[in-house]
Structure formats: C-alpha cells, structure tokens
Amino acid sequence: MHAPIPPNPLLVDPILPTLTRLSLPNMISMLAIALVAVAETAYVGLLGTAPLAAMALVFPMVMLQQTMSAGAMGGGISSAISRALGAGLMQRAEAVAFHATVIGLGAGLAMFIAFLAGGPWIYRILGGSGDVLGQALLYSNTIFFGAVSIWLTNTFASIVRGGGNMKVPSATLLVAAALQVVLGGALGLGLGPFPRLGMLGIGLGQVIAFTAAALFLAGYLMSSRARVRLSFSQKLSREIFFDILRVGGIASLSSVQTVLTVLIVTALVSRFGDEALAGYGIGARLEFLLIPIVFAVGVACVPMVGMAVGSGNIPRARSVAWTGGLLAAIIVGVVGIVVALAPDLWGKLFTTNEAVLAAARSYFAWAGPTYFFFGLGLCLYFASQGAGKIIGPVLAQSVRLITVALGGWWLTATNAPVWQMFALVGIAMVVYGLAAAAAVYFVRWGKLA
Known part of the structure; x- marks a missing residue:
C-alpha cells in the first residue's frame, strides 16, 4: 500500500506564520531590486544633469513594465496555477505555465516595438527635448531591447511562486539585482577594463542581468526540481489564456x-x-x-x-x-x-x-x-x-x-x-x-x- 499523500502546507498550516515564512525571501529580493534604482540613479548623477533628467523621463515607463510583468500579469499567472493545484489539477497547472510563457514572450515583444516606435513621441509629451531627449531615447531603447528577458524572468518567477516556492525566484532576482548593479556601474562609468558607455552601459547592465535570470529560471522549470514543470509540448487553449488574462x-x-x-x-x-x-x-x-x-x-x-x-x-x-x-x-x-x-x-x-x-x-x-x-x-x-x-x-x-x-x-x-x-x-x-x-x-x- 502507498502512504497517503500529505496535505499541501499552504492549505493547512497556520496562516500568519506561513505568510511570514513566504514573505521574507520576497522582501529581501524586492528591496534589493528597489535599491538597484537608487544605485543606478547615483551612477547617472555622475554622468551629468542631462542623463539624470533623461532617466527621470524613462523611469515611469520602466516602473510600468515592472509592475505589469511582475505584479499584474505575474499575479494572474500565480493565481491560475495555484487554483489548479488547489483543485488537484497538475496537468492544468503545467498547461498554465506554457500559456503564461507565450503571454510573457508576446508582451515583451509588444513593449519593445511600442517603445522603439513611440518612444520619441512619449518622451516629448513628458517634456523631453534636445540632449535630454537624446539620452532618454538611448536609455529607453536599450532597456526595452531587453523587454522580452524582463517579461520572461517575471513570468517564470510567477510560475514558481504559484506552486508555493518563494525561495528560488527570490534568490534569482537577488543575484540578478547584484549583477545589474555591478554591470551597470562598470559599463556605464567605464570602471576597470570596461569602456565608458554612459546611459547605454547602465541599460545594458539590466538587459544582461535579466537575460541571465530568465535562462536560469527556464532551466529550473524544465528540470525535475520544479513542482510545476514547463513543457513546450502543449496545445494552445483559448480557455487557459482567458483564465490568466481575466486576472492579469x-x-x-x-x-x-x-x-x-x-x-x-x-x-x-x-x-x-x-x-x-x-x-x-x-x-x-x-x-x-x-x-x-x-x-x-x-x-x-x-x-x-x-x-x-x-x-x-x-x-x-x-x-x-x-x-x-x-x-x-x-x-x-x-x-x-x-x-x-x-x-x-x-x-x-x-x-x-x-x-x-x-x-x-x-x-x-x-x-x-x-x-x-x-x-x-x-x-x-x-x-x-x-x-x-x-x-x-x-x-x-x-x-x-x-x-x-x-x-x-x-x-x-x-x-x-x-x-x-x-x-x-x-x-x-x-x-x-x-x-x-x-x-x-x-x-x-x-x-x-
């Protein structure tokens, strides 16, 4: 006889201790990401007034992408997966993971195209002109060149969180934040053997860090360690897309x-x-x-x-x-x-x-x-x-x-x-x-x- 499967801790453990245990890893990684913005602002301040003003123009758009991919759509993904797991539907949870990846890829491409084509108009509306506008476009085009990596990183992290695992995505984002600070400073300010690329270099730091994070999380989800595995041998379903999008x-x-x-x-x-x-x-x-x-x-x-x-x-x-x-x-x-x-x-x-x-x-x-x-x-x-x-x-x-x-x-x-x-x-x-x-x-x- 097989031993009975123990109940999922998220369904039976005391609420406050469980919430605290799950929140702490997230809090550390999220605070690290927030501090990255402070570090990057310090780097840009060393480049001059025009780059600093340019970053102020682009920052709301960067915040929009982050909150949409991690908080809004990410929440919809975690919600659909956790509801499937709560109902004992593992195959559906894995189907949600595949459909979420398709959404993340599509959304990242859409944001890249939108800001590449519409960036000049957007930043002029916000008051950019002259050198400030030029610096803003350089930074924006670099950041949104990596939009797919950012969307996929947050999509994969949300899939893992939907299964109740907060440590893996938190540790990944923490390492990515550290890598972004190091690369952004080195490439932006020309530290050590690196050339001084200015706003281009600071943007590249984020693109490289999130690309590495996306690749790592993709590998994790396709391994046996993941509770909800990512498989590309799935059929597309309008109903599952709707289940994610009606929330996200x-x-x-x-x-x-x-x-x-x-x-x-x-x-x-x-x-x-x-x-x-x-x-x-x-x-x-x-x-x-x-x-x-x-x-x-x-x-x-x-x-x-x-x-x-x-x-x-x-x-x-x-x-x-x-x-x-x-x-x-x-x-x-x-x-x-x-x-x-x-x-x-x-x-x-x-x-x-x-x-x-x-x-x-x-x-x-x-x-x-x-x-x-x-x-x-x-x-x-x-x-x-x-x-x-x-x-x-x-x-x-x-x-x-x-x-x-x-x-x-x-x-x-x-x-x-x-x-x-x-x-x-x-x-x-x-x-x-x-x-x-x-x-x-x-x-x-x-x-x-």
Whole structure:
C-alpha cells in the first residue's frame, strides 16, 4: 500500500506564520531590486544633469513594465496555477505555465516595438527635448531591447511562486539585482577594463542581468526540481489564456493607473517650484521603497488564497487576504508614522536645503499617517488576484486616480497652497485602502470553474 499523500502546507498550516515564512525571501529580493534604482540613479548623477533628467523621463515607463510583468500579469499567472493545484489539477497547472510563457514572450515583444516606435513621441509629451531627449531615447531603447528577458524572468518567477516556492525566484532576482548593479556601474562609468558607455552601459547592465535570470529560471522549470514543470509540448487553449488574462489583463489596468497617478501628482506639485517638487520627490522615493515590502506580502498571499479557493475553502482564502492585508498595512503604517513624526531621518539623507526639507516635512505630515491604507489596499489587490476577483481592487485604484485628478484640478483652480496638495495625496491613499477593503468584503468569492 502507498502512504497517503500529505496535505499541501499552504492549505493547512497556520496562516500568519506561513505568510511570514513566504514573505521574507520576497522582501529581501524586492528591496534589493528597489535599491538597484537608487544605485543606478547615483551612477547617472555622475554622468551629468542631462542623463539624470533623461532617466527621470524613462523611469515611469520602466516602473510600468515592472509592475505589469511582475505584479499584474505575474499575479494572474500565480493565481491560475495555484487554483489548479488547489483543485488537484497538475496537468492544468503545467498547461498554465506554457500559456503564461507565450503571454510573457508576446508582451515583451509588444513593449519593445511600442517603445522603439513611440518612444520619441512619449518622451516629448513628458517634456523631453534636445540632449535630454537624446539620452532618454538611448536609455529607453536599450532597456526595452531587453523587454522580452524582463517579461520572461517575471513570468517564470510567477510560475514558481504559484506552486508555493518563494525561495528560488527570490534568490534569482537577488543575484540578478547584484549583477545589474555591478554591470551597470562598470559599463556605464567605464570602471576597470570596461569602456565608458554612459546611459547605454547602465541599460545594458539590466538587459544582461535579466537575460541571465530568465535562462536560469527556464532551466529550473524544465528540470525535475520544479513542482510545476514547463513543457513546450502543449496545445494552445483559448480557455487557459482567458483564465490568466481575466486576472492579469485587468490587473494591468491598475499598473497604468498607478503611473498616471504619479505623473499627475508630479505635474501638480511642479507648479509650486523646484523646492516643493524636490520635497515631494523625497517622499515619493520612500514610497517606492515601501512598495516592494507590500509586494512581498502580497505575492505570498496569491498562492495561499488561490489554493484555498481551488480546494473550495473560501473562509481560509478570506482569512489569508485579511491577515496579509493587515500585516502589510501595519509594516508600512509604522514607517509612515515614524517619518510623519521625524521626517528629517529620511529627508536629510538626500539634501540639506532647508526649503526642500520643509516641503518634505509637510508632505510626510499629511501623507505619512495614510501609508497604512496604502499598504492595506495594495496587499488586498494581490490577494484578490489569488481569488480571481480583481475588478473591485482595480476600481479602487481608479477611485484613487479620480480623487487625485479632480481634487488636483480644484486645488489648482482655487490657487490652494502646496500643503493642501500633499493632503490630497494622503486622502487619496485613504480612499484607495477603504475602497479595496470594501471590494474584498462585499464581493463573493467562490470556487471557479
């Protein structure tokens, strides 16, 4: 007689310890990726003012690609795989892995073509001209030349996470981040035997690092070590494409809205002068570093929620969502309270200009206490991906965008002071968190066909 197969730990183990165990590897790798952006900014700063301005133009597009491939579509992939595993359908999980690879390849090619052809128009709209535009195009064309590698890396990582394994993708991304820092600095600044390639070299560092990561993860998924194996002897199925895209495709709208929100706030604050804009930039930089923390908890929620939904255990799925949401909210909420009470702990890392520090203090005083709601909303967005019920949290992001756009228009029309603009950012975070919580609370979760 064969010994009985033990139950999947993600379906039976205590929720909070399991979430913590799954989140920690993700948190380390995501923070490393965030710190790469800081290192690259330092490299570009050494190249001159025009390259630094060029990077500011391209950065929102790089962030859009990362959030779409890792968070939005990646969540849809992990959700479909974990729900299949929860229902005991291994063949379907492996079919999802193949279809996800096709989507990642197609999306990477589409982004490469879109930014190669439309880059000049996009960066002119954002204010680029002259040498700044030329540097932006050089950096953008290099980065998006590697779009397929970035999409496939995040696709493969999401497949592995869907099976409940967080260590392999986290370790791979951590190594890729280190490689990107080393290669970007060496090729961009001409360190050691390498030529000084400027923005081209910094972009190549990312392309090479993610290409290596994609190849490693592909090899892992095709080996016997992977729980869900990648096989190319699959037939294409419209239904499986739909299962991934009805979560990942809709979730991608949230990524677009996030970038639009950042661009709108930046444009609104810029009318108050360089000091106010720099102060807001200091605050936005901290928020950028907080997103990986929420992402780490959120992507741990996806397979736990997905497997629970796939097995029909909806109460456990909801408990995972609320536990993860509160965990992420408390972590970033504590950070928000600290910077609201002692903003110079963060602000003086970047400047000693008193006018800029005053703007940063004002921003943190209004936005810091609302980070709790931002963390709650973003984590519930990921948990909803696991359940396959993503429309509500995406609409919550829409409400945030509308709040910023309409509120900003009204404040501009009434010549309101800059602190009211910062207060609007905080209000929008509260609205987002409450709307996402309402979506999870009121929307019925059930086992999907």
